[in-house]
Every structure is written in structure tokens, then in C-alpha cells.
């Protein structure tokens with residue numbers, strides 16, 4: 001297998017490791033811990049842009065880590081105890097903002113890492129929010145609709161004093177959707193005095209369009225990724241209307257990315273998810289696959305493509321490889337197999353540090369998640385603004401504004417890459433941190 005074609009855009013600088021801050025904060029570094037990895041990236045970029053010591057230590061830990069346990073009545077009459085989290089990392093730029101995930105593997109340090117990434121993402125795309133993240137440790141695939149509703153309502157009641165429409169605003173993430181956000185908003189509203197209820201829609205974003213949601217929010221993460229590719233691929237000599245791509249994950253982000261890219265003429269050659277992997281050199285129709293996934297629960301057994309092994313899937317030559325599932329899936333062995341020019345991160349932190357290093361060594365251009373998947377939170381911001389003003393925008397207006405935020409974020413990251421001579425991931429963190437540093441310099445630290 002030929003090595004990935006170098007795009008000539010992979011840089012040089014390997015910044016000094018931020019050991020001093022880890023030591024000062026008594027964080028015993030575990031290289032497999034996603035929170036430690038994320039903080040290391042933030043601190044390395046902080047040192048490049050010259051953030052001051054107090055700014056570095058503020059960003060190296062979340063402001064608040066909330067953990068709750070709550071009982072839920074199950075359909076068979078017994079009660080289960082659930083564990084939920086809300087981590088509020090930083091609110092220097094505005095209210096805490098970030099999704100809520102329902103997944104069996106939810107655990108505190110991963111939520112902390114994802115909250116940090118939200119702070120970075122919001123700053124990079126210049127939406128006036130800070131970063132947070134939450135989750136409930138559960139398997140939504142095995143819960144009935146009523147159980148899912150009761151889990152949601154009990155979780156909201158458990159954290160309702162710690163969130164607020166101008167303080168911390170949740171949204172969908174892995175395993176949650178618009179329906180769950182509607183239960184979320186309804187429960188929060190019921191907990192407020194009657195006269196204040198109408199102003200509580202803004203407590204959560206990603207709601208159904210019929211009840212306070214924004215046009216374009218459902219596809220927003222995929223749409224944002226496509227806008228980033230449109231802006232970045234010409235620099236790499238790739239024509240989006242003729243490119244080929246593979247996807248891991250065909251949930252909200254993966255399926256929308258697939259559909260929107262196919263609509264531009266790009267060809268989806270392979271898709272993998274938790275049920276298997278499929279390939280068709282003539283291209284897979286994302287609309288048909290989306291219908292199949294709704295019925296069958298995954299890509300397996302899709303008749304318009306052939307089933308392939310995981311190894312075969314990763315080795316399929318494509319222009320752009322898009323991980324759009326969970327964190328840390330691209331380990332070193334997988335990174336060695338990937339045969340793509342560009343790795344565009346639809347999922348947060350999709351590769352391990354080892355996987356990342358191998359992709360970089362092999363000349364694969366990495367477009368980092370804080371840039372590629374920031375479309376979701378950008379349209380969440382639009383939804384929040386629309387709820388606040390009670391003026392609602394058309395789908396076209398949303399797309400146009402989203403495009404502006406994404407293109408400007410990409411340009412900001414490119415400028416930082418040039419300025420600091422670093423890779424795109426580091427550059428994206430630098431561009432995000434420059435703004436946070438500027439704001440802290442102006443605001444100072446109370447008292």
C-alpha cells in the first residue's frame with residue numbers, strides 16, 4: 001500500500017512539554033487518559049501563544065465538576081440507579097456550552113476532556129460561549145422510549161440548579177437527539193415559577209424545529225465539516241466535487257456529512273460502524289444507506305455494497321478519511337492502514353496520540369475536530385439567539401451564517417499555522433487560545 005500523499009502542509013515545530021503545570025497541579029500524567037492528552041495539547045499551544053501562567057493553570061482544570069446519582073423507574077417496575085455528569089470547564093467568553101451524551105462508557109475524565117474541547121471550539125469559531133459537557137452512563141439502545149424520557153427528566157431535575165439559559169446550556173451529543181432535548185427543556189421549564197417559563201427555551205439547544213429549534217441544527221455538524229473541507233481542500237489540490245471519502249460512523253454527523261458531500265459530487269467509497277464495514281468502488285448512496293441504518297440499526301447487511309473486514313476498510317484508498325464516531329478509535333495499528341491524503345475529524349479526539357503521530361509521520365493532513373465539528377455548536381448559538389429574540393431565521397440564512405463562521409475559523413487556523421509554524425491541530429488550538437488570552441488580559445482575575 002502506498003503511503004499517503006504528502007500535501008506539503010505538514011510542519012515542523014515540536015513544542016516544549018508542559019510538565020511544570022502538570023506538576024504544579026499535581027496531575028499524575030497517564031498517557032492513555034484523554035483529559036491529560038487534551039490538557040497537554042492546550043498547554044503546549046498556550047506556551048506557543050504566550051499565555052500567562054495564571055491563564056494556563058485556569059485552563060488546565062475545569063471550573064466545576066458535577067456528579068449526580070439518581071434513581072429511575074424502569075418499565076418492569078424496579079428502579080435502577082444512574083450516574084450523570086456535568087463538567088463546566090471555562091466561561092471566560094460566555095455561558096458554558098456543550099452537549100450531553102448517553103453512552104455506557106461515559107466517565108468523568110472523558111467528559112472533562114470534551115468540556116475542554118468545547119471551550120476551544122467555541123473560541124475558534126467565535127461564538128460567545130465557554131465550554132462544558134455532560135453525560136449519563138447508560139445504553140440508550142436498550143432503554144425504552146419511556147425509560148429514556150424518565151432518565152432525562154430525572155437527570156435534568158438532578159442538575160437543574162447547576163445550569164441555566166444564561167449560565168450553562170446543554171445540547172445533543174452521542175446517543176441524544178432533538179426529542180431528548182424537548183424533554184430536557186420541558187422538565188427544566190416545569191421547575192421554574194410559572195411566570196418565568198416562557199423564557200426557558202434557551203436552557204438547551206438542538207431542540208425540534210417545531211418547538212424552539214433552529215432550521216439547519218440537525219445537519220449542522222456535517223454541514224460545518226463540509227464548509228471546512230470546501231475552504232481547505234483546494235490548498236491541498238483536491239477537488240471536492242470529484243473526491244472520494246470513507247466514513248467511520250453513520251449517525252447524525254456521519255450520515256449528514258455523507259449526504260452533503262455526495263450532493264456536491266464526492267463519492268463515498270466505504271463506511272464502518274459498530275455493526276460492520278462496507279465498501280463499493282462505484283460509490284455508496286448515502287440516502288439509501290441512511291434508510292437502511294434506520295431500519296437495521298447499522299451499516300451491516302446493506303445490499304448495495306460488499307461487506308469488508310476492518311483491515312480492508314482502513315486500507316481503502318480515498319482522498320479524505322472522516323472519523324465521525326467516538327473518541328480514540330484510530331489507534332497506531334489503524335493509523336498505519338489509513339490510505340488517505342486528509343484526515344478530517346468529525347468526531348472529537350478520534351485518534352490516540354500514537355495514532356495521531358503515525359498519521360502525521362505518514363504525511364496525512366489532519367484537520368482537527370475543534371475546527372471540523374464546530375458547526376454543531378455554531379448553529380446551537382444561532383438557536384439560542386433566535387430563542388432570545390423570538391425572531392426565527394430561514395434555512396438559507398442559517399447556512400449562510402454558518403458558512404461565515406466556519407470559513408473565518410479555518411482562515412484563523414491557517415493564519416496561526418503560518419505565524420507559529422505548527423501543524424493544523426496546534427494552530428487551531430493557538431487561534432482559540434489567543435482569543436481567550438486576550439479576554440483574560442482585559443478582564444483580569446477577580447478580586
Ligand code: GLU
Nearest residue numbers: 098099171173376377380
Ligand atoms: N455536542 C456537540 C459538540 O460536541 C454540540 C454542542 C452544542 O451544540 O452545544 O460540539
